[in-house]
Amino acid sequence: MIDVFKRFVNKLFKDIFRKKRHVKLGLYGPPNAGKTTLANRICQDWLGEDMGKVSNIAHETREIQIKEQIHIKSNGKELSFNLVDTPGIATKIDYEDFMKKGMKEKEAKKRAKEATKGVIDSIKWLDEMDVVIVVLDATEDPYSQVNITIIGNLQARDIPVLLVGNKVDLKKASLKKMQAAFPQYEIVGISAKYGNNVDEFYKALFKVAG
């Protein structure tokens, strides 16, 4: 009962102050889903610059990255936010996986250590977010518990969520499977890399955050 009251008060304060300050828009999801690629797409579209480095090796983003004061426009509406790109959330990190991708042992161990810290930071930042875009790789199994845990925690905090199925340019991508896993959400399928369906993404973002 106290939790319900606390959540109600938090939401009330968030709603009151959201319009007076910049909304914190978080990008969450498992590693290698394309969060930074999408962040770069948004930043390129509205600021003309990249946000972070992308790579095929998991856990490329190991620190929270923030791009402040992004203003986007769609159908005569405007939305301003600070974009927060977070390290991918995982339940396991093995430095040997990085060595399989060609890294030296020392470098792989360093990356693994930074990656574990990155996951902890991502989790800690959940409470700071006003709106979250959950980016999932549409070619991967959507029933992974990490996805369910992220979305469950956002639901418990009453944080609005936009669910994005990335990499729809790949043959294996299945938005149908994602929709079956999360029937309570509308899912926007995009290719952050090639820009497919990005207009639909912005429309959906206005619906959730506007």
Added chain:
Amino acid sequence: MLTFRFIPYYEIENLSSARRVKKLMDIVKGNSIILLEGRLKAEEEKDLIELTMEEIGPKFKGIELAVIYPEQKNPQFFDKVKHGMIGILLGDRVGFTIIGPANLVKEIKKDPDKVQFFVEEARKKKKSSR
């Protein structure tokens, strides 16, 4: 050899969230696969991931986690009411949770009606322990 440890819900029912998560972590770090009756709260699952990251080291690579929760596709009104009542009466006892150490359990796949366990090959483990 794989060791499964069944934990009935009453074993964690009266523990605080922090103690629940710690208990499960201690068992997993002892190289057992947990079959927990029911499920953790979303917040506790998040705490379990956080604790896992803190514990990762040379001998512990993390966990594999899956929650099997019965959900009907396109439920009718009375089914929703019935499941709502069951939820109120049984709380988080419904379904079950599997947690395994990542050095033993490579992947747990839900389809969502079946669960598949992918385990690390013993040969590979022997080779790496030399």
